[in-house]
């Protein structure tokens with residue numbers, strides 16, 4: 172029978188099918204961080220359970236960590252408490268732990284692939300919805316709740332009904348200044364934030380085939396923002412080249428055997444999807460969001476749509492624009508901004524810093540803009556220095572912070588003040604996501620860089 | 636985490652007819668710093684419920700004494716956003732046992748089922764009827780019968796059935812959770828794991 176890539180990976184991980192119920196689904200790789208794991212460990216303890224396969228779980232501290240002075244003790248006692256809990260629990264159960272100060276520390280969805288923990292055909296979960304990032308490698312990867320973290324720790328399985336399947340095809344050539352982030356924001360703006368609920372998405376077509384692994388990760392990362400459980404891209408030579416010789420990748424004959432198997436992880440020619448959508452690369456512009464969910468995005472040269480023209484409730488739409496301080500039919504170009512955030516598991520990789528540097532090179536940061544440039548990991552930080560990008564951004568008046576989730580969810584001190592506008596390369600523009608009362612404009616690193624230089628929303632194509 | 640059994644719930648309901656209520660609104664990230672599952676109900680809808688100085692915002696429905704009950708009736712696409720189970724805990728901890736919406740975000744629905752909150756998805760028309768009934772009379776009682784998979788507006792007699800998979804239904808009726816089930820099949824899991832390459 173013809174199968175999709177998703178079927179192949181899913182079906183090979185079902186330990187038991189329950190009649191009328193979910194599948195008992197085996198998890199190859201499990202990531203944990205300080206925020207969503209402590210209660211799961213408490214649950215284990217209260218039931219008297221242990222961790223079944225500690226070698227399949229990897230801990231990193233990221234959500235809560237400061238992005239300056241990481242060598243000092245963490246000031247916020249609640250954050251410090253969670254970090255300590257992660258460290259203690261990891262030690263107690265024999266789980267590898269990359270805490271603050273560890274060379275391998277960074278955002279969970281950045282360090283996983285970087286170290287070869289992620290691999291094609293794997294099933295990967297983490298108590299963070301952007302776990303979908305790892306789908307870029309042809310893995311089934313998705314976010315889970317804390318009860319499920321407890322399930323994975325104690326049995327390496329969770330119980331999941333198999334989602335429906337969707338394929339999104341985009342062919343053609345992306346225009347100048349159009350990045351993977353724009354592709355993703357474009358798709359979400361077409362589907363809305365619930366358009367893929369209940370589905371697992373496969374991205375197919377030249378646009379994705381021609382993307383680097385970093386770009387594929389950005390796209391898969393954002394799958395969750397259209398409601399999908401996750402998204403995936405068939406592994407190919409780009410994938411294998413990225414993973415080869417990563418610290419935890421297979422070596423020698425084992426690697427060759429694995430690659431032979433990974434090459435079979437493709438959707439068969441006759442396989443069918445529950446839903447299939449096709450877009451054209453040439454229709455995609457650099458994107459920006461104007462509202463309070465990632466579906467409220469548009470081409471940067473366009474005007475904010477009328478409430479009547481959008482699907483969904485007029486009142487929610489107007490409430491959203493009110494929160495942002497914008498009006499229907501406004502143009503986004505030229506809107507004043509206060510903050511720029513480059514970072515997160517969506518756009519905190521080396522390519523994102525290269526893109527940012529390509530625009531700010533030889534220019535100066537706008538005086539009124541506060542910019543936070545936060546690498547996704549120490550490895551990214553090191554590369555920024557090695558490639559000379561640090562010099563470029565410092566000459567332009569920027570500085571670099573230390574790795575962590577930072578203003579993506581503003582659990583640490585990196586909070587955008589109430590009422591201020593931030594052009595952010597992260598993934599969510601919900602009310603208060605980047606700090607109570609903050610106003611977020613989601614965009615690519617190029618758009619963020621253009622805004623940081625000019626102090627207003629600017630089409631990056633005019634600066635390239 | 637074990638929770639109370641869910642059989643029939645008859646209660647007044649709290650209306651929140653907004654669309655796309657996301658998990659950052661249900662429980663803002665800054666309240667996720669606990670290492671224990673306690674006190675989340677106090678911060679349910681924190682930024683909609685309280686002003687910056689912690690005084691209640693009178694306009695928000697949870698601060699309106701006219702509306703109360705164990706059922707929260709939300710707008711379409713309820714619970715979108717992050718995977719934080721804290722959102723479901725906050726709803727449970729506040730005292731809700733059931734959330735009604737014409738559409739739920741996936742992870743949120745799953746999390747609810749894991750912590751003992753029943754997500755009841757109804758048609759948009761029925762959702763309208765519930766809102767209207769509550770606005771007509773805030774004392775209107777809603778009955779959610781899990782065994783029969785029905786939800787009824789007692790004042791009008793209107794009824795609709797809802798979907799839930801039979802496995803999750805059994806669990807909720809008995810107050811069991813998935814961990815209990817998985818523990819019982821550990822041998823199968825181990826032999827499966829032994830057959831894996833990586």
Ligand code: SF4
Pocket residue numbers: 233234278279280299300301515516517575576579580597598
């Ligand atoms: S950067 Fe944001 S989305 Fe990514 S793991 Fe951290 S908090 Fe989650």
